[in-house]
Amino acid sequence: MASELRRNKWYKHQLLMNSPALARFLPKSYRYSPANLSKMLNLYPEIILKPVVGSGGVGIIKVSKGNEGVYHVHTLGFKQKVTGRDSLVPLINRLTGKRSFLIQYCIPLAKVGGKLIDFRYIVQRGKGDSKWIITGKHAKIGKEGYVVTNLQQGANVETVRRALQQANIKNIGKTMADLDYLSLQASKVFSRTFGSQTIWGYDLAVDVNGKVWMIEANCTPLVGGFRYLQNQSMYRTIRRYQAMNR
Incomplete structure (x- = not known):
């Protein structure tokens, strides 16, 4: 039952909606x-x-x-x-x-050259450890004309800061702080229900005004996109945590 609920987008949305600190990041x-x-x-x-x-x-x-x-x-x-x-x-x-x-x-996503962008954040912890850590983050730039930004559908990978700069987001520092806050706080909320979970992958959005939104949380996130970044240190960190938690 717990494994089914981990994959249920509506159930996870309800858990986050019950958190006053996070409800403002959730689309109706x-x-x-x-x-x-x-x-x-x-x-x-x-x-x-x-x-x-x-x-x-x-x-x-x-x-x-x-x-x-x-x-x-x-x-x-x-x-x-x-x-x-x-x-x-x-x-x-x-x-x-x-x-x-x-x-x-439908969040009016920020765009780079007319292409939609969103962000993949990986948050992990060691078994028995209550402290969550952001081990990876990157932007996904979708193919022109596509309504999704998934790598499986041909999106490209970019660093978070570079994508926000290309999208002409005004206050990049605040936007990046909100992205970090949302991914870490959501993990803390989920840990009350899914106590054995050691990894979450978040698809996060930034709209045309720089406001941060939660798109969805994944309990078995794909992390292959981190291999396409020039600096692969985040990919190595994610894999190290995964190996440690097996």
Whole structure:
């Protein structure tokens, strides 16, 4: 049961929402239903639907409002335009199938040269140790036209500071401090429920105004992206912790 909950995006979102210090970093989210879809589209011009359990950007659906009741639906390798919610709901139901999805406010991600960016943070601790440490962090710069920034979907890797500079974020020092704070505090919150977990991987966002957001937390994060950084010291540190905790 615990292993299932570790992978459940909605459950982890609820744990973080219960922390007053972290709620401000979380995009508004609901479980998917036609009624909640309508509610979110009344609030925001763009929303994201993602599988409650899933990884690699697979299954993510972006819905954007156009003019005169037109909706643009965008997934990996699929774009479609429909008119009216009576046409939108059956399309979304077909794309989601029988899987559970959640709906989130679509964060207006900062961009580098028109390409979306987000950030992968790895936080680890030794077995029996209560102190969490950020052992790795890098930016992911998505492919042009893609709604996701996953490395499996062709994104490139850059250092956090360099990506923020390229995205013209104003107060880089505060933004980097918030990214660190969010990843460490989230790990402390999760440790109350998942006591044996020794690693978390976070996909974090910075919007066009420099505000930091939590996209999602991964209990079995991929760390191969760190090999593409010129300095591979973070990759070695992550692997050392993983070996120590086996």
